[in-house]
Amino acid sequence: MAHFISPSILSADFGRLKEQIELLNESKADFIHVDVMDGVFVPNISFGFTIIDSLVKYAKKPLDIHLMIVDPDKFIERFASYKPSYISVHIESCLHLNRTINLIKDFGVKAGVAVNPHTSISLLDEIVSDSDMILVMSVNPGFGGQKFIQNSLLRIQKTKELITSKCSNALIEVDGGIDNDNIYAILEAGADIIVAGNAIFKNSDIIASVNNFRENFN
Ligand code: DX5
Ligand code: ZN
Secondary structure, eight states: OOOEEEEBGGGSOGGGHHHHHHHHHHTTOSOEEEEEEBSSSSSOBOOOHHHHHHHHHHOOSOEEEEEEOSSGGGGHHHHHTTOOSEEEEEGGGOTTHHHHHHHHHHTTOEEEEEEOTTSOGGGGTTTGGGOSEEEEESSOTTOSSOOOOTTHHHHHHHHHHHHHHTTOOOEEEEESSOOTTTHHHHHHHTOSEEEESHHHHTSSOHHHHHHHHHHTTO
């Protein structure tokens, strides 16, 4: 089974955004993870359409958009216009999750469901077969550079079991606090897509950092 790396642009130096995206383009990154935060669903505001408009001008890697916002339905069409590979919405922020997932897929984009660390994986039972990806949060969403929550390993395993039991093709993305030390355990637990922000952008050589990460699993 292939594994993928999705560097989170949240940890980039936004004063040099074009340059940093070009480094990701040259690296072996599979996606660019785009964290959108509204200051309501999470206690932080990241960036909105103006920045993503600039980002897509330079990005040659497919986008993996993670929406940490309330009521995402009203913005799905706009995010889908960037032609990302994935748009993920949080189970905790969607009143009608099945409708939201179908809305994303109607625009030809793969749909992900993100789950916060406190949310029981069993709540995915009725949605996993309709999802292209389950995004297991391994930190409380809102900030880059946080510590990996160890219990996430068990949650990844439970997600894997659920996907298998439903014969679903959904991939498992894991997001938050991943570095070169804990990545093996995370892959072992069943992750398919690894998000990494701080662990990649804190290094002066971003290309080498992405490629080293990727060599962990291929
Ligand atoms: C947290 C975001 C993550 C974060 C990952 O709310 O969803 O994508 O940027 O960054 P690190 O790898 O630094 O935890
Ligand atoms: Zn994210």
